[in-house]
Amino acid sequence: MSETRLVVARVRGLHGLHGVVRVEVLTDQPEVRFAVGHVLHPEGGTAPLTIVEAAAVDDGPGWRLRFAEVGSRNAAESLRDAYLETVVDRATDLEPGAAYWHEVIGVEVRGLEGQVLGSVADIYRVATAEIFVVRGGSVGEFDLPLVKSIVKVFAPERGEIVVDEVVLDLAGAPVDEPKPRPPRKRPRWSRHGKGAAEGASIGAASAPAVTTPTEGSADATAAPAPEPAPGDAAD
Structure with a gap:
């Protein structure tokens, strides 16, 4: 059976020099979808993006996320404007x-x-x-x-x-x-x-x-x- 994916965020900008991205939230459960350790994927891709830091933006909409696989601003640049997906299990979700x-x-x-x-x-x-x-x-x-x-x-x-x-x-x-x-x-x-x-x-x-x-x-x-x-x- 093919897996089900949900679009949960879109990368709207970069923050700092260490690969942090700011995302538009496209989910009603950001605390679940953006939990540390949760894995996202670029839309349609298989490359994992493992969340190591996550926090809601204090002075505006969105969240800031940092991924284990993205260590620099240059690396994060490839994610700009990308939609991010998560894999879900219908039986439990x-x-x-x-x-x-x-x-x-x-x-x-x-x-x-x-x-x-x-x-x-x-x-x-x-x-x-x-x-x-x-x-x-x-x-x-x-x-x-x-x-x-x-x-x-x-x-x-x-x-x-x-x-x-x-x-x-x-x-x-x-x-x-x-x-x-x-x-x-x-x-x-x-x-x-x-x-x-x-x-x-x-x-x-x-x-x-x-x-x-x-x-x-x-x-x-x-x-x-x-x-x-x-x-x-x-x-």
Whole structure:
């Protein structure tokens, strides 16, 4: 069985002269993914990057990491702008019935009577809620918050998502007219199909996966943190 990888960070800059990199966090579990001794890999590569130092940046977003295999600023330069992946074990990393974000992309969304409303084309996060962007159906593009009052069946492994379109109020949705959404970060899955998304549990920020809809509702007021600034200056 092929291994599953998750994209958990992107190298945004270098710090100091000893190979420390500053990363944009693309995981809900940085304390786990960036723990000392944990091994990351450049996206699509096999070279290990063993974490020997890790700390959240005090004066801005992101974390600073140092790897055993990277001993100098020159060596770290090759990692600039690289996405970093971790290997995960589905049996221990996912709760029963859970799926990773990339596994939900392309899944068909149907109404209670079986009508096709579109398929999941994108995923973004607002506060603690996951929002699926559904496209390709007769009602045009719409946002689907994953909450129990709306999502009645969530089974991406079977290619099945069933929603209550009455509660979702799709009757007034404009056809083929995208709805405005808050600005967001890059979708958290590999650009080249070699990695997978590090998502989050629906309605909660406790697990690196999409699980089942919660009783809560999407909070559409909060926007994600801004992109980090370009690389740090040397110490």
